Amino acid sequence: MPELPEVETTCRGIEPHLVNQRIDRVVVRDARLRWRVPKALATELPGQRIRAVARRAKYLLLTADTGTVILHLGMSGRLRVLDATEPPAKHDHIDIVLTNGRCLRLRDPRRFGAVLWTQGAPAEHKLLANLGPEPLEAGFSGEYLHRITRGRKRAVRDVLLDSSVVAGVGNIYANEALFGAGIRPTRAAGSLSAAECERLVRAVRATLKRAIRAGGTTFRDYRRSDGQPGYFQLSLKVYGRDGERCRTCRAPIRLQRLGQRSTFYCRRCQR
DNA sequence: CTTTTGACCTGACAGC
DNA sequence: TGCTGTCAGGTCAAAA
Incomplete structure (x- = not known):
């Protein structure tokens, strides 16, 4: 489903709602995405502040205090920011709930998407390490x-x-x-x-x-x-x-x- | 090394 | 209405 422009649009759409917000909790309703959603997500993130939201290839990177959430929408993934009290629908697999009562919610019917957690430099993560240049940057000539x-x-x-x-x-x-x-x-x-x-x-x-x-x-x-x-x-x-x-x-x-x-x-x- | 193929999933749609 | 078959925006791992 989403290619670079869709991921970029999503990135710009969620960024103002997330940056400098504190994470209250992470709700994982179904961890069976492309790779099993790591337990560290729910144990590490609460209490941390989201410092930055960025895109690399079709990956979204949410930089927190001690690490980075690596998020991929796969073929059918979609992210929205809404009130945490909004009842989840079918295929709403993950919520990152903020202390202001809002939450970032991932819906992904086909579950080809991914949500991972890394403490190191995201660029050196296995999934990002072998990516070519960004098409909108000078390296792609x-x-x-x-x-x-x-x-x-x-x-x-x-x-x-x-x-x-x-x-x-x-x-x-x-x-x-x-x-x-x-x-x-x-x-x-x-x-x-x-x-x-x-x-x-x-x-x-x-x-x-x-x-x-x-x-x-x-x-x-x-x-x-x-x-x-x-x-x-x-x-x-x-x-x-x-x-x-x-x-x-x-x-x-x-x-x-x-x-x-x-x-x-x-x-x-x-x- | 390069290139192709299979695999992972659900839902929408066309055709019968 | 409901069944079956086909297709889908991604991409990794294994096979050729």
């Missing part, structure tokens, strides 16, 4: 993409989804960025010229920025932390539009299976 794709036969779409290459790009935005750059998702990554890599990097950046500005994409059931939908789905050029006409050239958008997942492209605009 055309020169970088060109260099690391030399000799690679993988489809360029799959390279964009590889979090060790670039962090936080999912299937929707990979497809949208490839349309923006005029490159077919199925192209071998190693076949891209330096100019194409530069175009692709610019397209990834532009697509993500516009999606963040629109509050993310509500394709199925994503919601912002305040319950509002995102609006970027109105701007999608190819994703989910198979059979419909290309907004640029009117040719029908193609759906193709690439690996296990769908990819969408315009045969005329993307080469």
